[in-house]
Amino acid sequence: MNNIPSESSVSSLSRKRNYGLPLILITSLFFFWGFIHNLDPILIKHLRSAFQLNHFQASLVDSSVFAAYFLLAIPAGIIIQKYGYKTGILVGLFFFAAGCFLFVPAANTVSYPFFLGALFVLSCGLAILETAANPYITVLGPPEKATQRLNFAQSFNGLAASIAPIIGGIFILAEEPKSQEELATLSQAAKIAYIQAETALVKGPYIILGLILLLVMILFLFIKLPDVTESEEKSTKNYLQVLGVKNVGWGVLAQFFYIGAQIYIFSFLLVFAEDAINMKGQEAKYYAGVAGFLFMIGRFAGTFFMKYILPQKLLRIYSIISIILSIYVVAGTGITTLYALVGLTFFMSIMFPTIFALGIEGAGSETKPASSLLIMSIVGGAIIPPIASKITDISGNIHFSYIVPLLCFIIVFLFSLRFRNKKSSL
Numbered sequence: 363m364n365n366i367p368s369e370s371s372v373s374s375l376s377r378k379r380n381y382g383l384p385l386i387l388i389t390s391l392f393f394f395w396g397f398i399h400n401l402d403p404i405l406i407k408h409l410r411s412a413f414q415l416n417h418f419q420a421s422l423v424d425s426s427v428f429a430a431y432f433l434l435a436i437p438a439g440i441i442i443q444k445y446g447y448k449t450g451i452l453v454g455l456f457f458f459a460a461g462c463f464l465f466v467p468a469a470n471t472v473s474y475p476f477f478l479g480a481l482f483v484l485s486c487g488l489a490i491l492e493t494a495a496n497p498y499i500t501v502l503g504p505p506e507k508a509t510q511r512l513n514f515a516q517s518f519n520g521l522a523a524s525i526a527p528i529i530g531g532i533f534i535l536a537e538e539p540k541s542q543e544e545l546a547t548l549s550q551a552a553k554i555a556y557i558q559a560e561t562a563l564v565k566g567p568y569i570i571l572g573l574i575l576l577l578v579m580i581l582f583l584f585i586k587l588p589d590v591t592e593s594e595e596k597s598t599k600n601y602l603q604v605l606g607v608k609n610v611g612w613g614v615l616a617q618f619f620y621i622g623a624q625i626y627i628f629s630f631l632l633v634f635a636e637d638a639i640n641m642k643g644q645e646a647k648y649y650a651g652v653a654g655f656l657f658m659i660g661r662f663a664g665t666f667f668m669k670y671i672l673p674q675k676l677l678r679i680y681s682i683i684s685i686i687l688s689i690y691v692v693a694g695t696g697i698t699t700l701y702a703l704v705g706l707t708f709f710m711s712i713m714f715p716t717i718f719a720l721g722i723e724g725a726g727s728e729t730k731p732a733s734s735l736l737i738m739s740i741v742g743g744a745i746i747p748p749i750a751s752k753i754t755d756i757s758g759n760i761h762f763s764y765i766v767p768l769l770c771f772i773i774v775f776l777f778s779l780r781f782r783n784k785k786s787s788l
Contacts, residue, residue, distance in 0.1 A: 381502050384587050388502070389515045391451070391495050394458070394575065395488045396522030400628065402427065403650055404530035405564065407632045407643055412560035413474045417633070417751035417760075424625050426478040428743030430485035431492070438493035439734030448587045450494035455579040457487030462572030469561040472554070477561075489737060496718055497733040502588070509673045512715040513665040520658025520711060523628070524651055531647030534563050609780065610732045613721020616777035617739040620713045622746020623770035627706060628653065629747060630760075637760040639697050649700060653707040660711025674781035677716045680709040681775040688768035692761055699761065706767075713774060720781060746770065 402423060410420040442450040461484020468476035499515050500508040605611040631653060635646035667676055687709070690702045722732045750766040757763075 381588070383585070384502060385499075385511075385515075387582065387585060387587070388451075388495050388498055389518050390578065391491055392515045393518040393522045394571075394578070395491060396519030397526045398458075398462075398484065398488070398571065399427075400523040400526035400650075400654055401530045401534075401567065402625075403629050403632050404527060404534050404647070406629055407636075408534050408560065408564065409474065409477060410633070412557050415474070417630075417754045418748055420633070421629075421747040421751040422478060423481060424629050424747040425744040426481040427485040427488075428621070428625065428741050428745075430482050431489040432738050432741035432744065434486045434489035435493055435734045435738035435740075438490040438737070439730055441490065442494050443730050447494045447498045448582065450490055451582055451587075452579060454487045454490030454492075454494065455575055455582065458484055458491065459487070459572045459575040459579065461485065461487060462568040462575065465568040466565050469565045472558050472561050477564075489740075492740070493734055493737045496715075496737070497722065497729055500719060500722065501729075509716060509719040510665050510668050512719050513661055513668065513712060516711075516715040517658055517661035517665065520654065520661040523654030523657045523707075525654065527632075527647050527650035527654055530567060531644065531650070533567050604728050604731045604735060609721050609723060610728070610735060612777055612780055613717055613732075614735050614739040616717050616774050617714070617721065617736050618742035619746070619770035619773040620710075620717060620742070621740045622742035623767035624710055624714070625743035626747040626750045626763075626767055627703060627710070630751070630763075631703060634703060634760055635700055637754075638695075639700060641700075649704055653704045656704065656708040657711045660708040661715075663708075664712035664716075672781075673712075673716045674720060674778050676712060677720075678775060678778035680712060681771050681778055684709045684771040685768060685775065688764055688771055691764040692768060694761075703764075717774070717777065720777075742770075 406420050406423050409415065409423065413419075438450060438454070441453060461480050461482075464480035464483055465477070468480045495515075496512065499512050503511055605614065628650075631650050632643055632646045635641040635649060636643065641649075664676060664680075671679075684706055687702045687706045691699050691706075694702065718733075718736050721736050722729050746766060750763040753763040753766065754760045
């Protein structure tokens with residue numbers, strides 16, 4: 363690998379060294395995993411219709427994706443500690459691309475469990491990439507700008523969120539899927555042919571993305587990246603002990619519930635539009651695109667606001683607004699509840715990078731294991747959506763399920779209060 367500076371030299375080195383190209387390359391990864399995550403709402407609606415799934419069964423898409431984060435975050439951290447950030451990125455890109463290509467046999471076999479398996483493999487790559495890229499961004503430059511850098515990079519995650527639903531809607535939701543009543547009128551052979559045709563629609567976008575990822579992997583293979591470490595001193599704590607370091611434990615808790623809320627809100631936005639106001643997927647995909655656009659604008663705006671407002675204070679303000687909007691989604695009716703749900707995405711936008719940066723603030727030599735734990739907490743995206751979906755299946759009212767994101771935002775608010783009497787160094 364390249365020369366490795368100590369923590370004491372990171373700030374001065376960042377002023378002497380041009381990190382422009384490494385920052386561009388790493389930021390591109392944020393776009394790619396943002397794109398794939400924001401195809402999930404399209405995929406959930408499509409597979410739910412094709413395989414006639416209930417809300418809980420459809421939520422297993424999220425479970426397959428985010429279970430990988432829980433299982434791979436610590437192995438990813440070990441890979442990065444032993445071999446460096448670049449190796450972690452290359453391994454992550456390999457699994458990311460492999461998972462995309464597995465969508466072909468999944469579609470050919472017309473198997474929902476195979477789709478879930480392909481998503482799991484793909485997400486193993488995402489878990490490794492995020493474990494590497496999030497902390498790498500925070501140390502690749504002046505420490506006092508770490509939160510701003512991470513929010514800026516995550517803004518391209520938001521850019522992908524605004525594009526992916528529309529592109530996915532064009533290629534995957536090309537036609538409105540048949541209802542259960544329409545499927546019931548088909549013969550068994552016609553029904554199988556219909557399901558085969560529906561599942562085949564997902565192959566194209568994932569094959570193209572897999573090929574692009576292979577090209578990106580080749581680019582990373584031949585580009586030199588500075589492997590900045592946080593300290594010459596190695597971590598002496600196990601992962602349970604790291605939870606007790608500074609803000610790590612609270613950060614893990616807040617990140618778990620925040621990610622669960624974010625994933626449910628984005629993944630089931632099209633389902634909410636259909637169930638709550640009887641909106642067709644071809645129209646609802648544009649609302650998903652607007653949600654992604656607001657998420658992106660929120661990230662850029664958050665990066666700007668943090669020049670004047672402490673990150674923890676901005677997090678506190680945004681979590682309060684998110685709580686209010688969630689209450690309206692639960693208690694309201696009509697299309698305005700969809701507007702509130704879409705509006706939530708703006709105020710969620712800064713939460714992941716801000717919680718992450720505050721969670722590892724001051725972790726020193728424990729930064730890499732702390733980062734792994736914060737990535738592990740993304741398993742909230744595997745657990746929270748099925749809980750919320752089960753509430754919909756039991757109650758028959760999708761509005762009630764948003765009590766769960768409401769509780770999640772309350773926990774984020776409580777996390778922000780932890781920092782109310784101190785000035786962050788970020």
